[in-house]
Amino acid sequence: MIRTTIATAALAALALATPAAAETAMPFALDWKFEGPAAPYFVAVDKGHFEAEGLTVEVSEGAGSLDAIPKVATGAFPVGFADINSLMKFLDQNPGAPVTAVMMVYDKPPFSVVGRKSLGIAAPADLEGKVLGAPPPDGAWAQFPIFAAETGLDMAAITVEPVGFPTREPMLAEGKVAAVTGFSFSSTLNLIRLGVPEDDISVLLMADHGVALYGNAVIVNTDFAEANPEAVTGFIRAVARGWQDSIADPDMAIEALVERNPAADPALEKRRLEMAVEANVLTDWVKANGMGGIDETRMATAIEQTKSVYEFVNAPDAELYFTSEYLPTDGSLTLE
Incomplete structure (x- = not known):
């Protein structure tokens, strides 16, 4: 079991001590290095999308699809980016850990x-x-x-x-x-x-x-989310705007990336971003339904496929792995 008492208390204290008018700090743990698909998050920073939501966001590199999950579960980061299938297994092995997915990004996993x-x-x-x-x-x-x-x-x-x-x-x-x-x-x-x-x-x-699984999603520490629901919704809205801007102008997005990773090859990273958009983010389902949500029937199939190769200790429950309650309902998740 992940011990979260101290981290949870710290998050709650931070939320109570922060004046309403002050910006909420939401450091964001990525799954991987600063490559093309990370550009939309830097665009959201540079264009002031997070700031417009009253948030201060610093983006940190990760070391793999599993990396952000314990960081968020322990409260070291309030939000992260991780593979939802790995999150299922983590929650099965750490029941009650305060972490869940709130925004699907890779509707079709890479x-x-x-x-x-x-x-x-x-x-x-x-x-x-x-x-x-x-x-x-x-x-x-x-x-x-x-x-x-x-x-x-x-x-x-x-x-x-x-x-x-x-x-x-x-x-x-x-x-x-x-x-x-x-x-x-x-x-x-x-x-x-x-x-x-x-x-x-x-x-x-x-x-x-034949693999019906979903891919990477924005995950959140649930204690933080319960204390700061508007901040989580604002974070999701800002992320969506970062993706919208990056799809509309990938050259601009890669400029934002290269500022953080000067060693990156701009042409290669632009192509990496465009590959991710075409194959993983801007799917037919997302075009029809908007970014961030999931199809419950497909999720049920994904869980069944996971059960075929992983023995759950506890009964799997889709509601533990993803919640739509923080998704904005103002049309800001539209991608085209």
Whole structure:
């Protein structure tokens, strides 16, 4: 069980001690490095969207899809960005931990197996008899058993090589593994940057092979949210505006990113952002329903798929993993 008493008390005290007119500090823990898909959050900072909601937001890098969950659950950060499927397992293993998702961002998750055609990877079945590189904390690797079940793969026929995030794509570029698990936009463009010909890269998006899961969402410390509901709604609205601005002007968005990560390749990160928008964020469902929410039927299917590869200690409950109560209802979540 995650112990949250001190953190919860601190958050409550902060909320009580802050004058109504003062800005609310909401440091935001990302899942990964400052790459293209992180640009909308910097746009929201630079364009004053958070400030307009009475919020002061500092964005911090993460170290993987699981990284932000304990940070938010313990109260170290009031909000974060994390894989909702990993959140399900975390809450099952830490019942009562004060964390839940409040805004779906990756309506179609970027979980993928990325391989090289020259190494024999063009379809899921090609993974059998090959070496697959997988970072243990990787969100895509966590869902690989569902992908394997949906595609009829024999996992015993695949040699899994645990790799670190920094060595994942270099190992594939060097031919030390035939494929890796990862986010489609990250692994693909990292390989291109390493000199792998684009026509040699095969991307097996798990969502295209029967995996009904959702992807990354904005998560919140529920104690903080209960004490500061308007701040959470304002945060969501500002994030949506950051994505709207970034979709309308990706060059501007990448400028905001490069200010925080001067070593970034602007052209590559722009493409990474656009890949994320096209494949993961601006889906047909989001175009029809707006950003941030979920489809309850699909979520039920996602839970059933998770049950097929993960043994829940406690009965799974979608209401523990996602709440729509903080989503703004003023039309600000529209994406097009």
